[in-house]
Amino acid sequence: MTWSQMQPLLEQASWETLIMVGWSTLIAVVLGLPLGVLLVLTDRGGLLQNVLVNKVIGQVVNIGRSMPFIILMVALMSFTRWVTGTTIGSEAAIVPLAIGGIPFFARLVETAVREVDGGLVEAVQSMGGNTWTVVRKVLVPEALPSLIASTTTTVIALIGYSAMAGTVGGGGLGDLAVRYGYQRFEPGFMWITVALLAVAISLIQFAGDYAARTLHRRGGRGGAGPRLRLLKTKEPAAADVSKVA
């Protein structure tokens, strides 16, 4: 196959992957975030302690996490048809991808939110804040760097899942690699898709890490523009210390 033959196929597939991963990530984050926060709040000693609710959500999340994605996809077929009207194509693949992503992200959110210092929660309570205030002003903003890292992990996991979704008619880069690279014996095609995926994942990881680090550094030491600062003064930390005393 020549490059001119491959190019439109690659473009189409990349676009499909982007759509599938983009939407499913969005849904996973929007629904997984409250679920993860709820897991922390309803836990023993939490602000909304409720053992029953906690157990139920925990179980649902565990089942979702432990189910192999390909089985989840098949199991959800009738639900997918009910939502999108079809079980094939990228749109249909978004449904199982999102549902697989929700518990995955929820667990990561739970871990991130648990890391937030309980003293901060207490401080907001002492100011007269209610549980919603605690979630909005403390738990989420303080866990933000970790939440961004969790989102990165989720996106990358969903790219992996999307390749599987591809094999049952979801389209996307994974599908392309299997159909052309494997079934049609076009190793060139295979390697190009692999390289594309590798580059995409590296870029996402890099961007996610950078965002998390920048936010964290703000809390850590540097201030809003760590790079600029480094250019201006050699040792901003030392300068601060001398002022402090």
Add this chain to the structure above:
Amino acid sequence: MAHRHRENRAAFRGLREPEEQRPVPGAHHRAAHSTVTETHVITTSGLTKVYRSRGREVTALDGVDLHVREGEVYGVIGQSGAGKSSLIRCVNLLERPTAGTVTVAGQDLTALAGRGPRAGRELRQARSRIGMVFQHFNLLSSRTVQDNVELPLEILGKSGKERSRKALELLDLVGLADKAKAYPAQLSGGQKQRVGIARALAGDPKVLLSDEATSALDPETTRSILQLLRDLNRQLGLTVLLITHEMDVVKSVCDSAALMDRGRIVESGTVGELLATPGSELAAALFPVGGEASGDDRTVLDVTFHGEAATQPVISQLSRTYNIDISILGAAIDTVGGLQVGRMRIELPGRYEDNVVPVGFLREQGLQIDVVDERPDEPAALAPLVKEGAK
């Protein structure tokens, strides 16, 4: 150390010098600008807290009656595990008492609490009028200093303009106006605690609770934070309830103090009262004097003088009147809670039975006399505290 504070006061930016009067030695110069009234602003009665975990019960508070007067700095001191932390957290009901009532500014908070573990609307409103500062500052690392101070105002639903005006005003008050845009991680411990204090004041509270606010700070910073609390107490008429395990904290800022041990208040009162209480553990710890008897048939007395008595040459009078030789084993004059107090450990020849008359003479002069009989150096409840205070 406490007396040094007066000179330091002007060093704090944004805090106007209160009309300073030259302190008369031995006089209760605190009274000059004291804001203390006889109204009780925090009252707990029969406060009991029992923790249950895995079938075991731990009693953290055992019927605590506390009365904090309006405008005073009240210190609760005790070892860790004595129940201080539970006590202060029961005052704004961060911790639900098992039994007893808490009244703050005339409002029975325990009645507002409701049954469930969540704080209802009224309780939350009441909390917003009680400031609280914490040992580990508890500032949000994701927010700037100014945004941290604005947080309670956001909860109160104030407009953005009002929030930022108030926050800057408070930062100026605690001397951190130039750090408004910094993040907490860029501040030193003392600066963080100043932010914590500014934040606690944002809701214009009448009462400030301080949960070991200086325990994570070095001695120098501790002094400046205590001084700040003292100044706020004077200027704003703020009532401060603080808990601490450091005797120096009580010594330098408190009007009144209570000693806690195993969930109970063992001693309490104004610093003056405590010092005037013979055998008071707190008084002895607040103002220790050392010195061992030089022989067996000697009488060792601790003489405490404050007020008028401090200016009288009693020791030489005693010596002349009864023609006895007096050795001074130890002596110090210090400012304790704003009171100038002198304490002296003296030794008279002969056993106590032989010295009844001279001791009576000293008492007649208005001095407080404690006879030191081979008692253990420090009472059990306070021994570790005193060691820490001595550091």
